[in-house]
Structures are given as structure tokens and as C-alpha cells.
Amino acid sequence: MRHAPFHQWVVLALVWPSLICQAESVTPLFHDDYENVAVAEAPKPDVGSYALQEGTVVAAGQGVNSLGKTHPSSPLEGDKLFLLDAPAETGRRNIANLAAPATGDGTLRFEVDLMLIDSSYLQFGLGSDDGGKAISGQVLTVVISLMADGKLCVYNGKKHTPIPGLKHALGQWQHYTIEYKPGESQYVLAAGNVRTTLNAFVGDMTRVAQINRVFVNTGGSSTIGYSDNLTATFTRADDAQP
Numbered sequence: 619m620r621h622a623p624f625h626q627w628v629v630l631a632l633v634w635p636s637l638i639c640q641a642e643s644v645t646p647l648f649h650d651d652y653e654n655v656a657v658a659e660a661p662k663p664d665v666g667s668y669a670l671q672e673g674t675v676v677a678a679g680q681g682v683n684s685l686g687k688t689h690p691s692s693p694l695e696g697d698k699l700f701l702l703d704a705p706a707e708t709g710r711r712n713i714a715n716l717a718a719p720a721t722g723d724g725t726l727r728f729e730v731d732l733m734l735i736d737s738s739y740l741q742f743g744l745g746s747d748d749g750g751k752a753i754s755g756q757v758l759t760v761v762i763s764l765m766a767d768g769k770l771c772v773y774n775g776k777k778h779t780p781i782p783g784l785k786h787a788l789g790q791w792q793h794y795t796i797e798y799k800p801g802e803s804q805y806v807l808a809a810g811n812v813r814t815t816l817n818a819f820v821g822d823m824t825r826v827a828q829i830n831r832v833f834v835n836t837g838g839s840s841t842i843g844y845s846d847n848l849t850a851t852f853t854r855a856d857d858a859q860p
């Protein structure tokens with residue numbers, strides 16, 4: 619068997635990734651960095667819309683939450699954050715409709731920066747019209763929780779189960795990503811630079827054929843936290859090869 623000369627492999631290695639990139643299309647389905655409204659106003663996403671919206675935008679590094687602590691600085695650029703502050707027996711929920719459902723011909727990627735300050739837990743995740751659990755009339759299907767003890771858990775609608783290897787620190791920003799190809803029984807969760815594969819959905823679901831929404835949520839009363847830079851994209855293999 620005759621092997622290709624080394625320089626041909628080098629050329630292939632350089633060209634191949636660019637061919638793969640050209641064969642994908644990325645569609646924005648949701649985006650809100652809270653920068654396009656004034657402080658104390660309700661957030662308004664650039665892409666997508668809120669189906670349920672509670673709470674307002676705050677100034678990074680200025681003003682205080684209900685504990686009297688100054689709001690943190692931004693995780694990236696920008697000077698506004700969303701405050702998830704539920705000191706009373708009410709939740710704070712921001713559940714958003716994607717601009718279009720994400721279906722099985724590509725991969726949904728949901729990213730968000732989150733910080734839990736105190737108490738109870740902060741949640742984020744995905745929702746599908748195919749099933750899950752209705753929260754305030756919106757069906758949630760994948761729910762990840764930041765717990766007060768620094769654990770990350772998956773919530774099935776009844777109980778929290780710790781996710782091995784993933785954690786967060788109170789009072790510190792961390793970037794989270796969920797990647798899911800609708801129709802599959804697994805998704806990939808990243809917390810910072812640690813990634814893991816999960817198959818836990820809410821209720822009896824083992825997979826869904828579409829994703830319709832993303833959310834951030836206080837999972838119980840007395841939770842104080844912040845979110846920023848919510849982004850959902852859909853990456854589809856592009857069949858239209860030149």
C-alpha cells in the first residue's frame with residue numbers, strides 16, 4: 619500500500635476544517651445582553667421574545683440587591699445585567715420563545731453567563747412543546763440548577779441530582795452552554811471549560827423532536843443571582859455544496 623506524501627496530508631489537514639466550516643449555517647434564535655434598554659426597565663431581546671418576563675435590568679457595579687450588596691461587574695463587555703432577586707415567596711422567571719423552533723436537522727446551542735449570590739438555587743435550560751413540566755404555563759424540558767453549596771444539579775421536575783465534575787462558586791460569573799440535537803437522547807452541558815454529557819430530561823421525556831424556548835429562573839424563594847449574555851443559535855449542516 620502506497621501512502622500519500624507527507625505534504626499532501628498537511629494540505630488536507632489545513633483545508634479540511636475550512637470545508638467543514640463552509641458546510642454549516644448558523645441561525646440566531648435568541649439573544650439578550652440587556653444592553654438595549656435603560657436600567658430598571660424590562661429586558662427586550664434582540665432576537666426572539668419573552669413568553670414570561672419578571673424583573674428588570676440593573677447597572678453592573680452600581681446599585682444594590684435586596685441583601686444590600688452592590689451588583690457585580692459585567693462578565694464581558696457592557697454595563698447592564700439582569701437581576702434575579704426573589705427575596706419574597708415569589709420567583710423571578712424569564713422564559714423566552716426562540717425566533718423559530720430548533721428541529722432535528724441541526725444542533726441548538728444555548729449559552730448564558732450566570733452568578734448565584736445567595737440561597738436557594740438558580741436555574742437555566744431548554745423547553746419543548748413536545749413535553750416536560752409546565753412552569754407558569756411554559757413547558758420546560760431540560761432544567762439545570764446552580765445550588766447554594768456550589769454543586770450543579772439536573773432537575774427532573776421532582777428532585778435535584780448532582781452532576782459529577784461540574785461546579786460553580788457563589789458570587790462568581792461562570793459561562794454555561796447546552797448543546798442539543800433535537801431527536802437525540804443526550805445533550806452536552808458545559809460549565810466553564812468542563813463539559814459532560816447528560817440524558818436527564820424533565821418528567822418522563824427521554825428525547826424531544828424540537829426546542830421552542832430557553833430560560834433563566836429562580837428555582838425557589840430567597841434566591842439572588844444574575845444573568846447576562848443569553849444566546850441561542852442553531853447550526854445546520856448545509857446541503858447546498860458548491
Ligand SMILES: [Ca+2]
Nearest residue numbers: 651696698846
Ligand atoms: Ca450585559
